[in-house]
Amino acid sequence: MDFEQEQRNRVRRIPERGHYDKETIYAIVDEALICHVAFAVDGQPFVVPTIHARMGDELILHGAKASRLLKHIEAGHPVSVAITLLDGLVMARSVFHSSMNYRSAVLFGTGRVLASDGEKLAALEALTEHLARGRWQDARQPTALELNATTVVAIAIDSASAKVRVGPPNDDAEDYALPIWAGVLPVQQQAGAPLPDPKLASGIAAPEYLVDYRRQR
Amino acid sequence: MDFEQEQRNRVRRIPERGHYDKETIYAIVDEALICHVAFAVDGQPFVVPTIHARMGDELILHGAKASRLLKHIEAGHPVSVAITLLDGLVMARSVFHSSMNYRSAVLFGTGRVLASDGEKLAALEALTEHLARGRWQDARQPTALELNATTVVAIAIDSASAKVRVGPPNDDAEDYALPIWAGVLPVQQQAGAPLPDPKLASGIAAPEYLVDYRRQR
Numbered sequence: 001m002d003f004e005q006e007q008r009n010r011v012r013r014i015p016e017r018g019h020y021d022k023e024t025i026y027a028i029v030d031e032a033l034i035c036h037v038a039f040a041v042d043g044q045p046f047v048v049p050t051i052h053a054r055m056g057d058e059l060i061l062h063g064a065k066a067s068r069l070l071k072h073i074e075a076g077h078p079v080s081v082a083i084t085l086l087d088g089l090v091m092a093r094s095v096f097h098s099s100m101n102y103r104s105a106v107l108f109g110t111g112r113v114l115a116s117d118g119e120k121l122a123a124l125e126a127l128t129e130h131l132a133r134g135r136w137q138d139a140r141q142p143t144a145l146e147l148n149a150t151t152v153v154a155i156a157i158d159s160a161s162a163k164v165r166v167g168p169p170n171d172d173a174e175d176y177a178l179p180i181w182a183g184v185l186p187v188q189q190q191a192g193a194p195l196p197d198p199k200l201a202s203g204i205a206a207p208e209y210l211v212d213y214r215r216q217r
Numbered sequence: 218m219d220f221e222q223e224q225r226n227r228v229r230r231i232p233e234r235g236h237y238d239k240e241t242i243y244a245i246v247d248e249a250l251i252c253h254v255a256f257a258v259d260g261q262p263f264v265v266p267t268i269h270a271r272m273g274d275e276l277i278l279h280g281a282k283a284s285r286l287l288k289h290i291e292a293g294h295p296v297s298v299a300i301t302l303l304d305g306l307v308m309a310r311s312v313f314h315s316s317m318n319y320r321s322a323v324l325f326g327t328g329r330v331l332a333s334d335g336e337k338l339a340a341l342e343a344l345t346e347h348l349a350r351g352r353w354q355d356a357r358q359p360t361a362l363e364l365n366a367t368t369v370v371a372i373a374i375d376s377a378s379a380k381v382r383v384g385p386p387n388d389d390a391e392d393y394a395l396p397i398w399a400g401v402l403p404v405q406q407q408a409g410a411p412l413p414d415p416k417l418a419s420g421i422a423a424p425e426y427l428v429d430y431r432r433q434r
Contacts, residue, residue, distance in 0.1 A: 013281055036253040039262050047298070049253075182414040
């Protein structure tokens with residue numbers, strides 16, 4: 001399924017890098033650990049990094065009750081969410097054609113606050129599992145008091161697009177003869193070995209999903 | 218030097234994680250490869266990932282002449298820029314206290330378009346060197362035509378703050394007795410081995426600054 005191309009989600013610069021299908025867009029959303037949420041108050045833009053999870057066609061965000069962003073969403077204002085995966089630095093022979101390899105998505109929508117404990121728990125499970133699949137069952141799950149202190153919102157993804165660049169540099173024809181190294185420096189977000197809490201009781205091994213951690217791609 | 222604490226840059230949630238000194242904030246700006254720029258048009262927020270560089274108290278962005286973001290900045294509208302470094306997934310015993318280790322900065326300001334070729338070249342050098350120190354001298358530098366096709370803006374950083382979380386989880390006292398693994402899964406953006414352009418002429422070795430690539434921290 002494709003999102004309709006409209007004013008807010010159209011990829012203008014280098015339109016051949018634009019994608020509007022859910023498969024491409026949602027794969028980026030699901031792989032990324034964090035997103036950046038933009039909102040505007042009286043013309044003043046704000047942007048906040050936060051964790052997210054996708055449930056169907058909704059993006060889940062959460063935070064403390066007092067969060068300015070979540071109150072803003074609760075009031076029905078539109079937000080824009082950027083999710084960006086950096087894959088490499090593209091070193092062209094010319095500065096002009098130097099670039100980056102990336103997969104980025106931008107989502108538009110308005111949100112609703114999840115009211116029932118059941119909905120909130122399901123969303124918190126999605127957030128927890130988004131970060132580390134298997135963690136929800138292992139961890140101590142939220143109490144009624146903790147649930148009450150947490151605001152969870154679901155943003156209906158009304159509009160979205162992705163922009164993707166892959167591959168080697170595209171230099172001007174006459175520049176290929178220059179004696180300049182060109183190519184891609186791959187970059188990737190990588191996990192190291194799990195670092196136990198200094199207060200961890202002895203005899204508790206790090207779980208498999210952290211020892212062998214990788215993002216689904 | 219500290220930025221003044223005001224409405225737009227104050228860290229509200231967990232204020233003890235807030236920082237207002239340039240040293241902390243600018244170190245985050247300088248280490249990160251990309252930033253997310255938020256702007257608003259008629260109340261609709263947008264957020265765009267892009268590369269950046271800092272020159273003193275200004276943040277440099279660039280793009281094609283037709284860029285909506287750059288035209289918006291040129292028209293004098295305020296922007297907000299988030300720069301986020303993710304350092305780890307904090308696995309607390311409870312879902313409620315699970316978190317992330319991160320260093321994030323948010324900058325506020327308005328921009329000006331760089332007009333002279335000299336200013337533009339200096340800014341493009343800063344952007345190039347921000348990504349790979351040493352590249353500017355190696356690469357084929359911009360022609361007059363290329364300079365003319367590129368818009369470069371400098372955003373005066375009027376207000377800013379950083380938010381930083383480090384260290385192990387902070388669980389509720391009674392949860393430390395639970396038989397649940399807790400700690401931090403470190404995450405880091407890492408570079409791989411440089412991948413030569415398939416069209417690279419033989420006998421051109423990858424430069425030192427890419428073979429031994431690391432971000433200043």
